[in-house]
Amino acid sequence: MATPLPAHIDPTDEACWSGVRDQYVLNDDLINLENGFFGVPSKPVMAAFEDYNRQVNREGTFFMRNRYPQRLAAAVKALAAFSGVSEEELLIVRNPTEAMNILIQGYPFQPGDEVVISNQDYDSVEETLHMTQQRGRLKPVRISLPFHPHSDEEIVALYEQAITPRTRALLVTHLLHRTGQILPVAKIAAMAQSRGIDVLVDAAHSFAHLDYRLPQLGSCFVAAHLHKWLGAPLGVGLLYIRKDRVSDIAPLFGDTTYAASDIRKLGHFGTTPPAPVMAIEDAIAFHNSIGGGNKEARLRYLKERWVSRARNLPGVELMVPEDPQRSCAIAAFRMKGKDAKQVADYLLQAHRIFTVATKVAGVDVVRVTPHLYNTTADLDRLVAALAQLA
Ligand SMILES: Cc1ncc(COP(=O)(O)O)c(C=O)c1O
DSSP states (O other): OOSOOOSSOOTTOHHHHHHHHTTSOOOTTSEEOBOSSOOOOOHHHHHHHHHHHHHHHHHTHHIIIIIHHHHHHHHHHHHHHHHTSOGGGEEEESOHHHHHHHHHHHSOOOTTOEEEEETTSOHHHHHHHHHHHHTTSOEEEEEOOOSSOSOHHHHHHHHHHTOOTTEEEEEEESBOTTTOOBOOHHHHHHHHHHTTOEEEEEOTTTBTTBOOOGGGGOOSEEEEESSSSSOOOSSOEEEEEOGGGGGGSOOSSOOOSSOTTOGGGGOOOOOOOHHHHHTHHHHHHHHHHHOHHHHHHHHHHHHHHHHHHHTTSTTEEEOSOSSGGGOSSOEEEEETTSOHHHHHHHHHHHHOEEOEEEEETTEEEEEEBOOTTOOHHHHHHHHHHHHHHO
């Protein structure tokens, strides 16, 4: 970054945030408000990634044999420091689907064990649970989460009420990907722990979006993306398992080399591209140059910018909790009498605003996800476009 940013950046300081915006290559053709799929990396991260890719492909096997082991170890070390856990508790994976498959398929479920899930967890995670159910090892029990909760206790109680003597684990998505709602994971985990039940946390969207360290989630098992909100290049995620629980998880990918207590036993998934892994350190450095707290506050401010105005438009129903603290960058809405796909198409075709139509708990919604490079003017254009439609 040309001028170092101050330790505290006011979320409303447009001059300062426009300096952050300059750190991204922007697509002038449209206003991208669909940054939930993956977050484009910043210029410094892309420059480093491209260098690494060139180096890997220039040096070939020499690089893989002689340099990559140290580079991988350095990435794990940096990620562990950033996440507040030890290197022995972390595995760099390709994405949370992989991490969740390792966890769910490797967890010592017994026939008849129940896993509490919600009606808003991620599809591929649910698929993994259902496949494991078909193999006779567990039974998912689904609860319905409200779009507009009144308190953390209301959410904790929903999970608690679904617990039976057969419950072995809860699957909890920290930040619901389609509506942006943040669940009180630490409180859910404390309740579960008091009953001897594990919580598997899907932190795909919350990691490096909300400003926290992994132990604060209070769970022994967490899966997350690094190419969504941390801003690493596509193809990296993390799996965290608390040290004393590693031996409980059996390897999904064949391994007889490592000790049962060594998390590397779970990472035998073959050759994967090194450059995204090497760029994790650059992504952490860029994230830290902004500051996790500053980033979270700005993302929440951008979401509130459009949500607080759209709330007053006739026919617009917001599918995100009213309390700004219960969501951050992501929010969703629907329009009375209008198909979500038509609304998203209208925004793109008439206004060059890119969002996504999706379905959550049977309800069609449009999801809106600003990134750090979006401006308040981008969000104001969204609101103006919706006002024309309302
Ligand atoms: C909450 C949540 N969990 C898991 C995933 C799975 O991510 P991937 O397909 O990259 O493995 C996603 C993807 O967006 C997600 O939003």
